[in-house]
Amino acid sequence: MDMTKIIEFLQCGRSAMRVIALLSALNLILILWKILDLIRMRARLSGAEMHACHQLDLSEATAREETTRVAKAKLICIRTGLRALELIATIAPLIGLLETLLGMV
DSSP: OOHHHHHHHHHHSOHHHHHHHHHHHHHHHHHHHHHHHHHHHHHHHHHHHHIIIIISOOOHHHHHHHHHHHHHHHHHHHTTTHHHHHHHHHHHHHHHHHHHHHHHO
16 A cells, blocks of 8 residues: 555554554564564473473472473563553544544534
């Protein structure tokens, strides 16, 4: 799609259209950030598992417990940013509804 068509489309709408476009862009950035974060976490967990099994010479049960401990700590970190996604998913349709109501009036 040509950039001028996108700009014309945004100019046809009111300010709510610009807000929804901004929220959509922010949402896309957050989703990409979370995907990259999940990929990095998977690599870190694999490294922690290998470290617990081979380098620390732990028993299988102890290595499993250590890996579980590291995974729980990483899951706490991975939850960052999810609240913003929830907030955007809640606000964007309400702004669209408000714009529809303002257009009727």
